[in-house]
Amino acid sequence: MPIKLKHINWKYIFGEILLLFVGINLAIWFNEWNTSRSIEKNKEIALAKIKVEMESNLKQLVENHAENQKIPKFFQELNSLKNDKDELLLTPQRWNAFVDAYPDLMKTEDSVSVGNGKYRYEGDTTIFLELTDLSDIAWEISKSTGIFHEFGYDCLYQLQAIYHTQNLVKNELNKATEALGNKSIDDLIRVLSFMDQLETQLEDQYKDMIKSIDNCK
Structure with a gap:
């Protein structure tokens, strides 16, 4: 009994494999491209x-x-105004200029005349950080x-x-x-x-x- 060989269409098979290969690679590429877009956006x-x-x-x-x-500037200037006895003996003009420069830090509490146009000043210091x-x-x-x-x-x-x-x-x-x-x-x-x-x-x-x-x- 003669044996019949079935004809195999290799072109078709290779074509299918090629399409499958291309499809998979396109899917991978698209996924990577989409991921890359998402990363760039984030x-x-x-x-x-x-x-x-x-x-x-x-x-x-x-x-x-x-x-x-x-x-720091306030305390530096305050210390420069004090004498050796840690007193503030100043003219009203000098004291007012100092207080006006730091209105939020120094308020005048008391002043007593000591002669020669000077006064002994006492102030209240308030520090806000x-x-x-x-x-x-x-x-x-x-x-x-x-x-x-x-x-x-x-x-x-x-x-x-x-x-x-x-x-x-x-x-x-x-x-x-x-x-x-x-x-x-x-x-x-x-x-x-x-x-x-x-x-x-x-x-x-x-x-x-x-x-x-x-x-x-």
Whole structure:
């Protein structure tokens, strides 16, 4: 009995395999492309939120930095006005000029004439420390989601440096608050002096990053 061989259409089979191969690769490519789009979108959102966060922090920092640095200047000038007996023997013009320069820090309590147009002044000193609420929520979210890995090395390095300096400022602010609570003026002035350097550095870091953060995209 003769054996009949079934004809195999190899072109059809290879065509099907090729279509399957192309289909799988297209699906993989589309999935990767879609994932890439999602990552880029999330990166843009994260960077935009960090930028807004830094702009808000910078505005607060500049205002409160200026106010808090009046405190060391105030005590420096106050001490320069005192004589060897720790007295304030001044003319009314000189005293009023001093009080007018620091209206929130010094109020006149009493004055007694000591002759020669001078008075012995006593004042009431009130110290208010401006507390800057430096937020790091946007930065922490970018780390917790892992999207910060997409920022690029230079950008990531700058951001890490900024938030490190920010934490140093917050730590020193806590020390200043503690010194004020303990009524330790010497400690307060020492901490504020160091804060002046840190806050100036942080302001510059904020400004540079705000200008260049769009390049992180």
